[in-house]
Amino acid sequence: MKLKVYRYYDGIEKPRYDTFKLEPTQGMTVLGALFQFQQKFDDSIAFHYSCRGAVCGTCAMLINKVPRLACRTQVTSLLKGELKIPLSPYPALEETVEWNPEEEILVEPLPHLPVIRDLIVDMSKFFDFYKYVEPVFKPGDPTPEKARHMDPVAIPELELYTNCILCGACFGSCPVDGSDPDYLGPAALAKLYRFCIDPREANGIERLKIADIPRGWWDCEFHGNCRRVCPKDVPPLIAIAKAREQLNQEREKIGDK
Numbered sequence: 001m002k003l004k005v006y007r008y009y010d011g012i013e014k015p016r017y018d019t020f021k022l023e024p025t026q027g028m029t030v031l032g033a034l035f036q037f038q039q040k041f042d043d044s045i046a047f048h049y050s051c052r053g054a055v056c057g058t059c060a061m062l063i064n065k066v067p068r069l070a071c072r073t074q075v076t077s078l079l080k081g082e083l084k085i086p087l088s089p090y091p092a093l094e095e096t097v098e099w100n101p102e103e104e105i106l107v108e109p110l111p112h113l114p115v116i117r118d119l120i121v122d123m124s125k126f127f128d129f130y131k132y133v134e135p136v137f138k139p140g141d142p143t144p145e146k147a148r149h150m151d152p153v154a155i156p157e158l159e160l161y162t163n164c165i166l167c168g169a170c171f172g173s174c175p176v177d178g179s180d181p182d183y184l185g186p187a188a189l190a191k192l193y194r195f196c197i198d199p200r201e202a203n204g205i206e207r208l209k210i211a212d213i214p215r216g217w218w219d220c221e222f223h224g225n226c227r228r229v230c231p232k233d234v235p236p237l238i239a240i241a242k243a244r245e246q247l248n249q250e251r252e253k254i255g256d257k
């Protein structure tokens with residue numbers, strides 16, 4: 001099999017693709033294949049990773065035209081065509097590069113973020129949008145003498161959103177993030193919703209209003225790519241739909257008065 005890897009660094013005229021031949025071993029991941037590329041072909045290749053266990057979220061990249069975690073994507077499954085995920089199209093998916101999916105694995109940087117070098121992108125915009133939604137607990141009342149216990153009934157829904165590892169795969173898969181550079185994106189909106197529905201929060205509906213702006217809840221076009229690529233099954237679409245519904249109900253209440 002071959003690994004076809006996007007290469008870019010300051011000083012080169014335009015990006016290129018390097019192709020490296022390797023023997024896949026049982027259980028080899030794309031991250032493992034990149035280590036071989038680094039050790040046997042070119043040690044200047046740049047990519048991010050840390051935990052190697054789908055926890056830190058740093059190894060998200062475009063693999064066979066789908067944003068995925070390199071540390072949990074097995075090369076043999078890719079070659080067998082087992083990991084196909086149909087996505088709503090956007091420019092980075094349609095860019096044509098010569099590639100034979102039966103014997104090559106195509107590895108490119110996460111779309112919608114500027115490339116710093118090779119497979120490393122500048123995540124500043126993603127984290128700026130995350131900070132914009134103020135992803136911290138705001139109970140409103142004074143510090144209690146006893147611990148604030150979570151309502152067990154609320155936990156299953158909250159957990160859907162707390163599972164996010166901030167890998168950015170959803171951001172890199174969203175056609176709206178590709179066309180509107182200001183759209184807050186699925187991860188930030190899902191996280192905001194998580195705080196809005198926390199029963200310990202002082203005023204969840206008020207927090208929903210942070211994203212009651214054109215580039216927030218209302219910019220989503222419900223393509224669903226975010227849910228399909230999320231390695232943790234976070235459902236941003238559900239959060240966005242529910243937030244819209246709650247805001248609309250709130251408006252109706254105000255209109256009725």
Ligand code: SF4
Pocket residue numbers: 163164165166167168169170171186187190226229230231232233234236
């Ligand atoms: S919602 Fe999923 S895909 Fe998006 S950043 Fe979180 S873990 Fe990654």
Ligand code: FES
Pocket residue numbers: 048049050051052053054055056057058059060069070071072
């Ligand atoms: S290396 Fe941590 S998620 Fe892949």
